[in-house]
Amino acid sequence: MNALNLKRLGPGAAILVAAAVVPSIVPRFYTYILAVILITALLAMSLNMVVGHGGLYQFHHGVFYGVGAYTVALMLTKTPLPWWVGFVAGPFTAALMGFLIGLFCVRLNRLYFGMIQISLGSLIWALTFRWYGLTGGDDGIHGIPVPDVLSGVTRSYYVILIVFSVCLFFLYRIYRSPFGTTLRAIRDNPERCAAIGINVRRHQLFAIVIATFFAGVAGVLFVVVEQSVFPDLMFWVLSLEIMIMCLLGGWFTFSGPILGAALMVSLRTFAGVYTEYWTLILGVILILLIFFLPEGIMGYLSTKRKQKNGRRTVE
């Protein structure tokens, strides 16, 4: 048991240690990229919780990311409140938005769920895009006064690493908790779950609130790194891109989205240097994934491992 735990935690701990020493070795630019990867990974994991584990068509997850980021940005620039109030308010505002939008969505199934979420999300996007007085419209808000404790690439990287690890811990606890198990059961067979007395809608709504909370955390961290916000954060293309990350890493796995986000962000960064046709590459990758690796990299690996170990590792 202990050995198994060690084996399972070993790689994670090693990565964590590696991530902690990285900024002192590599140039600043790579530290920045790593920070972006961590933020994106958190966002992808929060989405995966509802899409991969909850089986919900959360088509417009980016909105909550944007809401979190905008909340902080507005609180720091427009109100005299101490800075930490904004940082705490960001995730909660995102979760509140998730609750309100979720209330509408969970009444419906599958595609209608996605449709109504896209329309509500687009409404928020359109408001942000146009409300020059409050949100700066399509320019966004730049030069957000992030406190000194958090500014600077290296320092913000460590803050993000700590927050990310804490979130990861909680997400894992939720994944392993009875609630997480129930959520996956609902994904696989909603009718049967309803029949044994599980309140399907309430569980789904709760999952959305949790996921949007963590999306809000990611949004806050985005502000820490970039010190600016813009409406593209809420555009539906971003929402679908996060979905691709989950697909790339593996829908049904816990850690898949981290891998997916890491690969996508690094690919985009390095492909962007050589070519302006990044979306073409992305599209081709996506088609290859759909055809040859629909379970994602982690999903594929875990299937392989199960085949190799036979029935020994039945969980």
Next chain:
Amino acid sequence: MVGLSRAMILFIVSSGMSLVLGVLRVPNIAHGSLYMIGAFSAFSISTLLGGGNAGFWLALFLAPLVVALVSFIVERALFCHLYEREHLMLLLFTFALMLILGDLVKLFWGADYRSIMAPPLLQGSIRILGSPFPKYNIFLLIIGPLVAVGLWLFTNKTKIGKISRAAAVDMEMVGAIGINVSWVFAFTFVLGCFLAGLGGALVSPTISITLGMDHDIIMEAFLIVAIGGLGNMWGALVGSLIFGLTQSLGVLFWPQFAIVFPYAAVVIALTWRPRGILKSVW
């Protein structure tokens, strides 16, 4: 009135989307890209033929065919192998298609703004009730209902139209009575994309043709289909009218937030009737 002619374009595009959604059960995200290809091909064809009347009419005829050809190749080469998969995969496939087509358009036509003129026959404006009104918009107001009637005749009076409606309701049963469902799907997909191309060709004289027009239209078409009732052609018409009219009312009364009005209308419509105003075919 401007809102009405805008609604006609939206209707033509979203009816194609609705058709695909009704039969294949996939919201085709690449629909907007096909619309963009329609507009760009209309530009190329009419410039090639030196503008004028003939150039425009031929472009209007050929551009949707180009789009239909593209969609046919994509459908037979890739898409038709995925019909057994989960919906989410199909959706992501169309998203991949959108990414690829968008960049291919950039490769072929570049990132410049393009524009074409309306044919001499439809240039200028006439006065209706004392206010000037462009002739081209009147043309759109005529062609929109024509497309609606044509589509209705097609789906209700021809055999293949009836088959595709049957496939929308119960695909397995249609397969069981010996109809090749895969080809019905292919046909519907191509027809839907043809309509996207037609919309693109029709809209090209009224706006500047540019990259990014796919992003604008696709969300609108998506929402129109959602408020109208998935797969319902008349729903697409109602949705387009709501969308086009609220948009122009918004421009009239509160220009800064004009973009918000149609979205708000959609939210209200969906809150009132979550499954669309008219009955969905599902």
